């Protein structure tokens with residue numbers, strides 16, 4: 001298989017390169033850069049020394065089977081129809097194809113959607129929830145990192161009508177690599193180290209993505225309170241969710257629902273009773289870990305979920321989507337547990 005990465009010098013791009021280099025079905029690897037084409041990959045990332053990754057190419061994409069676009073939002077959509085016309089499958093790690101509505105995209109991303117006519121052709125690439133729709137697809141919207149952790153926790157419970165839809169609070173924390181290598185002032189060492197801050201309060205662009213997919217699961221339009229925070233660590237994401245359970249629903253019912261949804265899944269794990277997710281459980285792996293309890297005093301469920309933002313939250317999930325799109329075993333190239341401790 002010939003595979004390419006646009007944005008190969010970014011954090012998500014580098015993680016894709018790491019996974020693609022060990023994937024048995026990947027032969028030729030085309031790695032592109034808009035700013036340092038012609039340079040050796042090792043000169044950008046010296047830890048690749050001796051791995052023969054090659055020279056970064058310009059963005060004149062050759063014929064490929066699959067192209068990963070790990071670019072800032074807005075840059076992928078404008079070029080996608082040309083790739084699809086050449087039978088190149090496109091997996092977008094950015095947000096251009098995640099929302100079904102161009103109007104909602106424009107409202108939250110503050111720019112006109114560059115290719116709204118393609119939105120109907122894109123599939124939302126969360127394999128544990130939409131596996132059959134992803135198989136063989138040509139245009140896959142890789143979910144955002146916060147939505148991935150949130151949706152894995154909530155979608156099965158809402159599909160089975162176990163939660164009320166008018167009280168959903170998502171309190172999320174991410175490591176700094178989530179902001180990308182080109183992160184601005186807010187990700188400088190002095191601003192992040194020994195510091196802990198909320199951002200995007202009440203207006204983060206993952207809110208409509210989460211609401212879209214939760215509404216689809218619940219079959220009614222719903223809204224959420226979603227607040228992301230930046231944690232002084234490199235990788236990882238922990239999401240704590242508060243929700244009101246439906247009358248008569250017990251903790252065991254919620255747990256049973258997760259069990260049915262995930263017991264055959266390689267990457268999503270409901271922890272044993274009493275064990276709570278930690279970011280290091282997932283670090284460097286494509287795994288997600290979930291736990292819940294119902295607070296008997298309030299009747300609300302408290303859920304904690306963790307993933308690695310660069311793996312299940314980006315590159316690992318993108319490879320999982322490629323495997324499904326190409327008909328390979330879904331976990332090829334992405335199996336394994338975290339680096340611990």
Ligand SMILES: NC(=O)C1=CN([C@@H]2O[C@H](COP(=O)(O)OP(=O)(O)OC[C@H]3O[C@@H](n4cnc5c(N)ncnc54)[C@H](OP(=O)(O)O)[C@@H]3O)[C@@H](O)[C@H]2O)C=CC1
Pocket residue numbers: 006007008009010011012013032033034035036069070071072073075093094095143144145177178179180181182183309310313314
């Ligand atoms: N980091 C994460 O945890 C996650 C990231 N994502 C998404 O993946 C995509 C890539 O993110 P990430 O790798 O973190 O970002 P980075 O900032 O680390 O990398 C983005 C890359 O895009 C390339 N690029 C091309 N054109 C431009 C441009 N005009 N302005 C800036 N960069 C440009 C750059 O490479 P070059 O100059 O070599 O072309 C750059 O290395 C984004 O859409 C992001 O939202 C999704 C989930 C999680």
Ligand SMILES: CC(=O)N[C@@H](CCC(=O)OP(=O)(O)O)C(=O)O
Pocket residue numbers: 073093094095143144145146174175176177178179180206228230
């Ligand atoms: C810590 C941090 O800054 N995280 C990023 C989310 C990364 C991600 O999933 O972003 P995309 O939707 O752009 O793909 C943010 O909040 O924008």
